[in-house]
Every structure is written in C-alpha cells, then in structure tokens.
Amino acid sequence: MNKIQTEGGEYRYRKTKNIIKLELLVLKTLRRLKNIRHNYIHQITTSLARTKPEYVVMESLNTCGMLKNRKLSKSIQEQLFHEFKRQMEYKCAWNNIKFILADRFYPSSKTCSKCGHIKDNLSLSERIFICDECSYIIDRDLNASINLKNYGKSIA
Numbered sequence: 001m002n003k004i005q006t007e008g009g010e011y012r013y014r015k016t017k018n019i020i021k022l023e024l025l026v027l028k029t030l031r032r033l034k035n036i037r038h039n040y041i042h043q044i045t046t047s048l049a050r051t052k053p054e055y056v057v058m059e060s061l062n063t064c065g066m067l068k069n070r071k072l073s074k075s076i077q078e079q080l081f082h083e084f085k086r087q088m089e090y091k092c093a094w095n096n097i098k099f100i101l102a103d104r105f106y107p108s109s110k111t112c113s114k115c116g117h118i119k120d121n122l123s124l125s126e127r128i129f130i131c132d133e134c135s136y137i138i139d140r141d142l143n144a145s146i147n148l149k150n151y152g153k154s155i156a
C-alpha cells in the first residue's frame with residue numbers, strides 16, 4: 001500500500017490499483033467456491049428427495065457432530081449445514097415427504113439402537129459405538145441414523 005501525506009501533515013495508507021484488483025479476485029474466488037458448495041448440496045438433497053422416503057429426520061447442528069472437516073472453518077460448515085437443511089426441507093415439501101426435526105436434546109449418538117441403553121459419555125473420536133449394556137457393536141453414524149429413523153417413526 002502507498003503511504004500518502006494528507007494536508008494536515010499526517011500519513012495515511014492508500015490502496016493501490018493492484019491491491020484493489022487482488023481484493024476483487026479474492027471476492028470472486030470466494031463467490032465461486034460458495035456456488036460450488038451450494039451446487040454440491042443441491043445434488044445431494046435432490047438425490048435424497050428422489051428416493052421418495054416416507055419421512056426425513058434431521059437433528060440440529062449442535063448435537064449432530066457433523067463439524068468434522070478441518071479444512072473448512074466452523075462458520076462455513078454451519079452455513080453449509082443450514083443450507084443443507086433449508087434445501088432438504090423445501091424439497092421434502094415439494095415431494096410430499098414429511099420433514100421432521102429431532103429435538104435438540106435427543107441423544108441420537110449416545111443411544112444404543114439395539115437395546116435403547118443411553119451411554120453417559122461418548123467422545124467425538126469414538127467412531128465405533130459399543131453398548132455397555134448389550135455389547136452391540138456398530139458404526140457410530142449408522143447407529144445414530146437408525147435411532148433417528150426410529151425417532152421419526154415414533155412421531156410420524
């Protein structure tokens with residue numbers, strides 16, 4: 001940036017043409033990335049709606065443990081999650097699919113999908129769910145999905 005002297009004698013910085021050009025390029029690239037992400041979400045939500053399920057259950061962001069991508073900032077991941085939810089909700093409405101939002105305190109990950117036992121603790125690093133009660137072993141996300149399916153069934 002250029003240092004310029006004002007009439008009052010103080011120094012100020014001024015953006016050069018090159019800086020302005022680079023700033024525009026950054027903005028353009030960010031917009032392009034956002035479009036790519038949104039298009040990708042559109043593909044997924046459309047393909048899900050096309051399977052014509054009876055209902056779709058989603059849980060709120062705080063409980064779902066979806067923030068796993070270390071290459072994306074937390075705020076971008078939150079935006080993407082909300083965009084995913086927004087698209088899923090209206091595409092469900094278009095296709096007469098019931099859209100259910102699980103209670104934010106529903107313990108989808110901590111609950112054993114086989115016996116219903118609820119674990120006291122489950123860290124995010126535990127990718128395999130092992131039930132303390134019935135010794136059932138299942139992939140963590142699959143277990144949570146089955147619980148959410150049953151949750152939807154119980155209130156659908």
Ligand SMILES: [Zn+2]
Pocket residue numbers: 112113114115116117131132133134135136
């Ligand atoms: Zn169990």
